[in-house]
Amino acid sequence: MGLRWYHFALWAAFAAGMFLLPEIVPRGTLRTIIFANFLAIFAISWDTLSGRTGYVSFGHPFLIGIGAYTTAILTKRFDVPVEISIPLAVLMTMVGGLIVLLPALRIKGSYFALVTLAMMELMYQLVQVIRPDLTGGTRGMSGLPTLTRGAVNGFYMSTALMLSIAFTTWLLMKTRLGTALSAIGMNEEAVAGSGLSVTRLKLVAFTASAFTAGLGGAVYVHYLGSIAPRALFDINFVFTIIVAALIGGAGTTIGPILGAFFLTFLLEYLRPWLPGAERYLIYGGVALVLYMYQPKGLIYLMGQAVRRVRKGAA
């Protein structure tokens, strides 16, 4: 559990490797990586709450949506500069998410999942009904200010954001707080029986998760320059986030990143053969097989491979 120098060396190597990619891979691949980066951010956010504490959220697009819509409305309708609108969006996600989902954190298991799913659907309906002049209704909004131009800059921006979120989350989860959150996922009663306020811990996990979701969502709309509610509040989007975390390795930080990259590239390579929604069927199948083969995810399989190589070398 402790921090070791090689942990930091590995992070540095990972970052260096990522930032070298524009020199070696084609533009198209960089674009795919940008999406993988954002999916990784969302998967890390999901994992901070659900992967650790076991409170499965089916409504992460709800949180991402608060961040995305807040900054979209502020910049588009009120000409607020992004440097101000993005932090406001993050704050709004944490506060708004807490107000709505706080009561849900007291309920356990599948009910929590259901409530979060309902929140996502509710938000989809609300953006169409309430002030469509602000939200853009069903069509969403376009022509939002973008943070970068071109694939290379977009790549650097999204990679830097993903890496800083991943590293910060990793550091936080390495502390005793991370241990306590994982303990909730294993046995909530025993955490309370160890003298810890479980509700407060869940609140912290939720707030950290909302922070990441809001930040990711806000930056994402300013990468795309547009927001489309049907794509955002989509059950496929929820599943992609959850599946990324699960097949990569829930309860870890690198796992969701691995899963996000694996899924994004899988979908991308399937595109020429299966242009439509059937792709999701294939990827669902692949995810299921992988998950059944190793529920601890890709990160565990990689660890196994490393251990095997080490044994061979010794």
Add this chain to the structure above:
Amino acid sequence: MSAHLSIRNLIKRFGGLTATNDFSLEITPGSSVGLIGPNGAGKTTIFSQIMGEVRQDSGQIALDGLELTPLATARRIRAGVSRTYQVPRPFAEMSVAENIRVGLMPDNIWSMIAQGPDPDRELELALSVGFTKDQLEKLPSELSMGDLRKLEMARTMATGPRMMLLDEVFAGLTVGEIAMISGLVQQMRADGMTFLIVSHDLKALEPLIDRAVAINHGTLIADGPYDEVMNDAAVRASYLGT
């Protein structure tokens, strides 16, 4: 580090079943009380009410004069009372050391983040309940029932209680392990710890207590020196057939 526990007129019903029936008990600081009774008598339910895991329908529970009833479990533990579970509840994917670490944590988010774990204290607690140093990195799935009970003890002790509630700590233990845990309880008693102990193993229980309290169907039927309680007609009847 002693504590005074005072339970007054505790009542708990589960539907039609009265699990705790107007139960009262005083435990003076530093003393050790054995709570006995047949299966289903309501012993564990009393523990759960003391800890706030089960809410009583009526009655009071106070620790050193502090009324526990409005407090959440975590607050009660901070007030100084802690329990072991009849069925051990380890964190399945955490090592022995990490399990103890959770018990040692302060209930304060900032110090959880800012201060690292205390491996020396984790080791000290593990050794004190009879683990060997090389067991520290073991997972619960690799432990025997005896080891799981020791872990349960260590995590409970880690919360820094002045009063400990032990629920069937000897069940599933070898003779050697029973002697180990008994020795540990004796040592803590000498240091002033207050105990309430449930055990079916009366032979192991007897030397650890100053006094015995017997219940049946949630009702107190005898309270006094161990020998007296064991010779009580109602107690004998309750054990023979209910």
